[in-house]
Amino acid sequence: MLRIMKAIVYAGLLRLSVEDTPVPEPKPGQVLVRLKSAGICGSDVNYIKGEFQYSKIPIIPGHEGAGVVEIAEDSSELREGDRVVINYVSSCGECEYCKIRRDNLCNNVELIGFDRDGTWAEYIIVSEKSLMKLPDNISFEEGAISGCALVTPFHAIKISRLSPGESVAIIGLGGVGINAVPIARMMGASKIIGVDIHSPKLEVARKYGADLVVNPLETDPVEVVKEETGGVDVSFEFVGSINTILQALKITKKGGRVVLVGLTRSSLTLPLPDLLFNEKTIITSIDHTREDLKELLGLMERRALNFQNSISGVVDIAQVPKIIDEMVSGRYSGLRTVIRF
Ligand SMILES: [Zn+2]
Ligand SMILES: [Zn+2]
Known part of the structure; x- marks a missing residue:
């Protein structure tokens, strides 16, 4: 049975719309995640206004997201209902950089939300290695922003x-x-x-x-x-x-x-x-490594770090084009807006 989801679709320079599209079907090795929250980041705006180019158009943008596993293979370590964070830096695990754990520099890197469909949708399919378990005491909203807004400065400070x-x-x-x-x-x-x-x-x-x-x-x-x-x-x-x-x-x-x-x-x-x-x-400093994200989530779980002031607004997916419009025109005064699904 074909299921339908709400998604934000980018169709070219500054063209964003809320659309009903089919829920994607996971292929072998992939996991279907029902998103609970997704962040709207400044770098999304850089791409939407054409400063940098998406690898495909149309595309569902969004690189920050957290949700629950809906379908995973029997052989997977993940189970239906597991809380997860999307790691948008999808690396190959085999190249010279991945081998020395600098997977942010992976020769075959694909960025979720820039090179393939991202998190501004009710569902996303990703490979299992692009997911990390979200501890129970971290909200989906903080989980979503951990994947970029929190781990980017974490990586930068580590390499400093x-x-x-x-x-x-x-x-x-x-x-x-x-x-x-x-x-x-x-x-x-x-x-x-x-x-x-x-x-x-x-x-x-x-x-x-x-x-x-x-x-x-x-x-x-x-x-x-x-x-x-x-x-x-x-x-x-x-x-x-x-x-x-x-x-x-x-x-x-x-x-x-x-x-x-x-x-x-x-x-x-x-x-x-x-x-x-x-x-x-x-x-x-560019992006982050898988190890950075794991370490950061551990610190958040132990309450060594908390980011309670970092989310300035929560919106419905239908409001995303309006928020982006504000960000593009410089009228946006928030810190970080997240979508709640
Ligand atoms: Zn970002
Ligand atoms: Zn690699």
Whole structure:
């Protein structure tokens, strides 16, 4: 019997609609998941407005999602009703990068929600290795955002090799960057400085334990950081703009690390003397590894980390085109909106 589900379908530049489409049928090795929640991320907007290209059109977007297993094979370790998180970085498990557990760099990587149908639908089929069990004490909403908004800064902070006692600046406190604050706190950062042009986001950063917050529309973050710390050990850039990348370089002290996370298509002329004479290191961070997501869910399960202020809105799937419209036009003032199915 053909079953019908609601899904958001992207049909080309800025064209999104809510449609009734057939529930996909799992092939051998695949699992059918009934989604309970899915996140709406800034990078979805980058693709919808054509800054980056989806691998296929039409496509169901969405790379953050959590739900329950509806159909799994008998040989599967998963059972009907199991709570799961979608790991959108679908890696091959066999290439040189997968073998050294850097599966975010997999030579054959496929990104769910960009290369194939994603989570903005009532159902999704994924291979079993793209699923991770969601502990019972984590909500589906937090489970959904764990797959990108939470694990992206987790990966970035891990590869920065942040040591306890080091000072940190986080530039860009949106849906992803904001979560770097509690993670850096947990990892023992001595001083955390948050930078964003939206005051409500600075307030959330304070709630999460930022020691100092700076609004560049009011104060020059470079001056404030120099005054307060003489330069931070590690800066994280979550915006993806040339201005803020240069800002990150300036507020980092001699011998410090600058971690670039925000996506951009722009090129940048590097201020090489500042790098060369001061041994500053630029690190880039993309996506996350399977191990990162597993570790993060473990920390959330043990309540070593909580992200209770990270979801600013819950909507029905029918409202997604409206939210995207707000995000594209810059009228969106939320932190992270999630769909509840
Ligand atoms: Zn994302
Ligand atoms: Zn691989």
